[in-house]
Amino acid sequence: MTSESAAPVPPNPWPSPRAGAPVRGRVLVPASKSLTNRHLLLAALADGPSTVVNPLDSRDSRLMLQALRALGARVEHIEDWEDTGEPAVRITPLPVAEDGPGELPAVSIDCGLAGTVMRFLPPVAALTGRMVDFDGDPEARIRPMAAVLDGLSALGVRIEDPAAPDGGFPDTLPFTVHAQGGVRGGEIAVDASGSSQFVSGLLLAAPLMPEGLTLRHTGAQVPSLEHVAMTVQVLREVGVVVDDSVAGRWRVSPGRPRAFTVRVEPDLSNAGPFLAAAAATGGEVSVPGWPVESTQIGRRWQQLLPQFGAEVMTTPETTAGSSSQTVTLTVRGARDEQGHPRVLSPGTVDGTAELTPTVAALAALAQDPTTFTSVAHLRGHETDRIAALVTELRRLGAEAEETQDGLRILSPVTQGATVRSYADHRMATFAAVIGLRQSGVEIEDIACTAKTMPTFAQLWSELVAQSAETH
Ligand SMILES: O=C(O)C1=C[C@@H](OP(=O)(O)O)[C@@H](O)[C@H](O)C1
Numbered sequence: 053m054t055s056e057s058a059a060p061v062p063p064n065p066w067p068s069p070r071a072g073a074p075v076r077g078r079v080l081v082p083a084s085k086s087l088t089n090r091h092l093l094l095a096a097l098a099d100g101p102s103t104v105v106n107p108l109d110s111r112d113s114r115l116m117l118q119a120l121r122a123l124g125a126r127v128e129h130i131e132d133w134e135d136t137g138e139p140a141v142r143i144t145p146l147p148v149a150e151d152g153p154g155e156l157p158a159v160s161i162d163c164g165l166a167g168t169v170m171r172f173l174p175p176v177a178a179l180t181g182r183m184v185d186f187d188g189d190p191e192a193r194i195r196p197m198a199a200v201l202d203g204l205s206a207l208g209v210r211i212e213d214p215a216a217p218d219g220g221f222p223d224t225l226p227f228t229v230h231a232q233g234g235v236r237g238g239e240i241a242v243d244a245s246g247s248s249q250f251v252s253g254l255l256l257a258a259p260l261m262p263e264g265l266t267l268r269h270t271g272a273q274v275p276s277l278e279h280v281a282m283t284v285q286v287l288r289e290v291g292v293v294v295d296d297s298v299a300g301r302w303r304v305s306p307g308r309p310r311a312f313t314v315r316v317e318p319d320l321s322n323a324g325p326f327l328a329a330a331a332a333t334g335g336e337v338s339v340p341g342w343p344v345e346s347t348q349i350g351r352r353w354q355q356l357l358p359q360f361g362a363e364v365m366t367t368p369e370t371t372a373g374s375s376s377q378t379v380t381l382t383v384r385g386a387r388d389e390q391g392h393p394r395v396l397s398p399g400t401v402d403g404t405a406e407l408t409p410t411v412a413a414l415a416a417l418a419q420d421p422t423t424f425t426s427v428a429h430l431r432g433h434e435t436d437r438i439a440a441l442v443t444e445l446r447r448l449g450a451e452a453e454e455t456q457d458g459l460r461i462l463s464p465v466t467q468g469a470t471v472r473s474y475a476d477h478r479m480a481t482f483a484a485v486i487g488l489r490q491s492g493v494e495i496e497d498i499a500c501t502a503k504t505m506p507t508f509a510q511l512w513s514e515l516v517a518q519s520a521e522t523h
């Protein structure tokens with residue numbers, strides 16, 4: 053394990069700030085994890101050096117960069133890109149077997165707990181022709197991997213379980229990937245009902261397969277289809293031809309991605325807890341730089357938050373001489389006649405994917421029950437989020453139960469507690485939203501938010517403190 057994967061664990065739980073007044077403020081949300089790691093990966097496969105402006109700097113993106121470097125990409129950090137004041141990363145592509153670099157030395161990749169590293173990089177590793185060992189955090193060793201590994205195996209890639217070198221086929225980390233001459237591509241069928249990342253990972257590497265790739269999904273519904281749409285869009289943006297005209301089937305034509313420069317959007321999923329803070333406390337929170345169009349699942353906050361009683365407004369952002377692609381999004385929480393914050397329940401929310409922990413925090417502040425459906429795959433996230441949410445909600449005095457495809461929150465939180473994070477950033481931020489209203493909430497291992505947002509605790513404390521001062 054490398055130093056970059058060793059997330060520091062604080063000795064004491066973090067006292068989550070309680071909002072003594074409606075939370076008000078403006079939050080500059082760091083860049084999207086999902087977009088950053090896709091752009092970095094595509095830059096490493098492009099036909100020349102590429103620049104990713106305003107990339108996320110977090111544990112998951114560092115692990116991605118470290119892995120691409122290990123596979124032979126050159127990574128340069130630029131502090132102030134073209135006098136914009138924004139940082140950037142310039143990537144010179146890695147060598148792939150098709151280019152004939154010969155047999156390169158074996159390398160190891162630390163996936164940490166990052167789904168985008170463990171699911172997206174095995175196909176890239178196969179393209180390089182190297183022997184590549186993959187491993188990650190203890191929590192990562194139970195995240196499902198079979199669909200990606202089966203798919204690669206069907207394409208002729210050798211996959212080995214290092215613990216069973218004589219024929220054991222792994223379905224979780226650790227594993228070794230080796231495709232001596234690279235991957236020619238072709239047609240495969242995989243069951244991606246456990247994670248959209250199984251599809252995304254195979255599609256992202258597909259343009260470098262001489263025959264391209266046709267991927268057919270065989271199981272029940274692919275979860276968080278927005279993330280597959282994001283993959284298709286970033287591929288098309290760099291000139292890759294993708295046919296997604298048939299539901300559950302994707303065809304990527306061969307053709308190296310063009311070198312590119314891209315600026316990364318803010319992380320709309322990570323904007324969630326801050327926007328939820330307004331909804332939870334009857335306050336008002338704005339996020340500037342909100343993309344008018346986005347493939348991010350977090351764009352759904354605009355529809356989700358009104359279901360919990362909040363108002364969502366957008367204000368155009370003007371740029372000199374042209375119409376802007378971004379707006380400022382403002383969420384205003386509801387209050388009752390006495391001026392107390394009021395969170396409503398929509399009754400049922402469906403397919404909330406990675407937004408679920410934040411939505412659950414709001415649901416746990418509402419008087420009426422909320423049922424979460426079509427989120428069974430959350431059991432394969434950073435932790436089993438269904439079990440974790442129910443356990444922690446009960447610890448906070450709420451009534452909650454697991455269901456076959458999600459969970460049900462039957463009554464609101466009533467007491468403070470030290471909430472366990474399970475190394476899961478979204479469990480930590482779930483507890484922070486509840487802590488705004490419920491006194492005595494402490495969060496174990498707030499440092500796990502560094503997975504996608506190292507500045508979370510600081511931005512959160514500042515927002516709450518500033519609200520108390522101004523009101
Ligand atoms: O491709 C991506 O960037 C992601 C896909 C989703 O995975 P699942 O389909 O496993 O939920 C999402 O939850 C994860 O946070 C990021």
Ligand SMILES: C=C(OP(=O)(O)O)C(=O)O
Pocket residue numbers: 165166167168406433434478504
């Ligand atoms: C599921 C998530 O992460 P990962 O990319 O590790 O799958 C998440 O961020 O909610």
